[in-house]
Amino acid sequence: MQRQKPRRIARELALLALSIIKGKEEKIEQNDLQDLVLASIRTLTSEIQDTLETAGAEVQRGRERLSNISQGATNVQSAKAMVADALQLTRTAIERLGTAVELPEFIQLSNHIDVREYALDLISTVRRKNKEITELLSESLVDWQLERLPRIDRDILRIAVAEILFLDLEEQVAINEAVELAKRYSDEDGYKFINGVLRRVTDRMKALK
Secondary structure, eight states: OOOOOHHHHHHHHHHHHTTTOOSOHHHHTTOOHHHHHHHHHHHHHHHHHHHHHHHHHHHHHHHHHHHTGGGOHHHHHHHHHHHHHHHHHHHHHHHHHHHHHHHHHHHHTSOHHHHHHHHHHHHHHHHHTHHHHHHHHHHHOSSOOGGGSOHHHHHHHHHHHHHHHHSOOOHHHHHHHHHHHHHHHSOTTHHHHHHHHHHHHHHHHHHHO
């Protein structure tokens, strides 16, 4: 297994644990690496269950359409589309399962202290500076509302903005890292959307200087 940089692992852990790790800033900083891994795996497990349930529902709908085969070719095409969607959802669930299995080993191959510190720094910064991050993202979205985005896309954006604004990460590096997270966790075109939003965020920041 390829060794990954501690910050990249920390960023991934922060993304997955962000919605589960609760409490005030001082309590967040008391979490250990095991807490972060457990929260991340719980997030992935929940996503796997939801995805497989949706896939199962699509298969069932496809079967129902096929049972009405006498109603014509439209039903057949519709059923095929549903089965194709179910297969894609199942592939996504398998990828999430692979990620959940990989996480502990990735961390074992990295510097534990660096991973923990940066992951918790990201989580606490996103929480502490949520108002400023939300305002900047909301102003940079075109025809979208931040809270209506998928949770994973919203959290990828929040982490990237936190790194640019408050953790002194170079803009292009933050965007590239966010795009990589989106390729791993968002839907097929999610990374393009993430990239576009963050480009507008950085343009807006430059215009305000």
